[in-house]
Amino acid sequence: MIEDMLRTPAAVQDAERHTAHNYHPLPVVISSAEGAWVTDVDGRRYLDCLAGYSALNFGHRHPTLIAAAHAQLDRLTLTSRAFIHDQFADFCRELAALCGKDLVLPMNTGAEAVETGIKVARKWGYQVKGVPAGQANIVVAEGNFHGRTTTIVSFSTDEDARADFGPYTPGFRIVPYGDLAALTAAIDEHTVAVLLEPIQGEQGVVVPPEGYLPGVRQLCTERNVLFIADEIQSGLGRTGTTFACELDGVVPDMYLLGKALGGGIVPVSAVAADADVLGVLKPGQHGSTFGGNPLACAVATEVVRLLATGEFQRRSAELGERLHAGLRALLGKGLVAVRGRGLWVGLDIDPALMSGREACERLMERGVLAKDTHGSTIRLAPPLVITEAEIDHAVAQVAAVLAG
Template sequence: MTAPARTDAAACTEGSARTTAELIRAEEPVLAHNYHPLPVVVAAAEGAWVEDVEGRRHLDLLAGYSALNFGHRHPALIAAAHRQLDRLTLTSRAFHNDRLAEFAERLTALVGQDMMLPMNTGAEAVESGIKVARKWAYDVKGVPADRATIVVAADNFHGRTTTIVSFSTDETARTGFGPFTPGFRVVPYNDLAAMEAAIDATTAAVLIEPIQGEAGVLVPDDGYLRGVRELTRRTGCLLIADEIQSGLGRTGRTLAVDHEDVVPDVVLLGKALGGGIVPVSAVVGSREVLGVLKPGEHGSTFGGNPLAAAVGTAVVELLETGGFQRRAAEAGVVLRDGLTELVGRGVLGFRARGLWAGVDIDPALGTGREISERLLAEGVLVKDTHGSTIRLAPPLTITDDELRSALGALEKVLGR
């Protein structure tokens, strides 16, 4: 695969003092283990391409787990950040700032909701959504104090805080971190009957990913999300959609729930909302729900800071035209067609929506990690998930030719 000419930004890697191997070794004694990164050290990036410390160019098909939906260093987002850096970066929420109102107005309008609560990371948005749902259950629904429950799906990934891993079914995320937070009921994903059986008078909300990303980009059956929406309405509980990975254009619509014309009570956003520049997340919902919060009951020093609001507003502006959503849908056809051609030729099957796919590789050809490492050698960055499954989530700015080249690299490594 031929990489494009280097940009001035990428040229900053020239003269790096240490090699890839030296930098990776240097991390070992000073960084606690969390992720298991591929052996590449990125030093510069532009669009869909990154450059490592030794000047090798790689096509990024992970896009920061969808945090880089608009590519690396999108010029409109970088310009917005630069303008704000020259004016004001942080006030804390002890004071108002002149960027937050516009961000809130445009974001709520984009997703068809009334109010938003600005936070920083995706996990903070999930934690905040849980708190809001419980407060609503006590203040509005009338659930007895400390009795509220939330129904979640098995194989979920909502983050790694203590409360969130309390309802994870991933033992790697859970083992050694108890005792766990009570109040959650886990049911199989894509199973309406099981969900209905778990809901009772204490249920504050159903918290669900419209598409389960970490589980391997699991797309539910047509009608499932509509069924969940109808079930929550009928039983008098909230629907909270975790769109932190699936939202903001990734699936070819603004939100993944838009494919079924579902309007949740609460939407959790993050990752791409920060444009790959700063952490930005938000709990967006109806006034009836978010209105239960009173001053002092929740907060964040950095949530809604002027820099985050400026970048978030620029992200919303990119999405308001619908162009990125259309691009994800169009490029998604190229992705699906290319993967279809590989089924039976090293690919056992795949699931895709928009520009997002989980690809199941024949285990006889290698684990997902091994396939990812082989693709790295071909200049393509992906990341494995469970077993022999890899995830593809390219920036929405990727060209058809770049996407076909990446699929050609996958074909090559599967044919070895």
């Protein structure tokens, strides 16, 4: 009976009726998935070109990750950080090595990683840099998306995320993304960190101008300021490298990681930095009941091992070239801009044709799932297990939608 109810449009209406409307999902009810494909309750298959906002970089139900989760579920799922479990050391050691950093601090969600980074940067500023108590500031960029906690939305420039959630947390300075001169002017003796996405995902996969990230790195070094890279969406293979910062030859002082780190199975996030930064934390000053739990560590360790082979980074780089080339061929045919790196693309559709939401609805009707962002912009971020034929199929559906 429940299954019969799900097979009607009423399933969508029922979900909306009993859920707070903090999302506006496409009207599709997914019941199973494998690789780059999902299947709805009526048995119709869709090519997933969102991949859980990059949380599903390795596709749905990757067999290695599913096996790790099953094995751990039969043994141990939670201890809290009051005790050490047998999956913890491997995860922290191997992730630290992947990042080229001394230490890792595991959390759960991306927003928690960002909040952790903010706290660590402030504490570092007071204890190491010598900033007077209560005076620390952090410089961020316009168009940022770092999460939706009260502190994080305090420095958002997206009114949908920010409006009516004040009073706002002080201590942040907002400058235009990609403007090194503005960033330089914003830093003073009380600045403890610059927090940036190396590529702005929610803004529409916006790539900074050439030389910007190396300039940020040099500026932070010269002014004794931490460079914090939010690689929650851009990291772990999405852009054709392990981290998007690598595309510019840049190493930040701190990585913020999440999404793909949990393999699309459990929420896992982490902060990675050297001991002179993360070492400022002492017992009782920061924590999480579920952060670094055995199930999360078992899955995330296998994620790190998949990345250590370099296979997924190569796939993203090579297949990304094919995706970008196919989409660039549609410029002037309904597309006005194509941006991104690897298997991550922002498409600006001629607003005279349709909105981004309308484009995603039409793509859904043609068996491709994507997500709109601002105005007439949509994002494509397929799992890194996608094939050449599936990429060509996705591009063909975009072309068909644009052609009407």
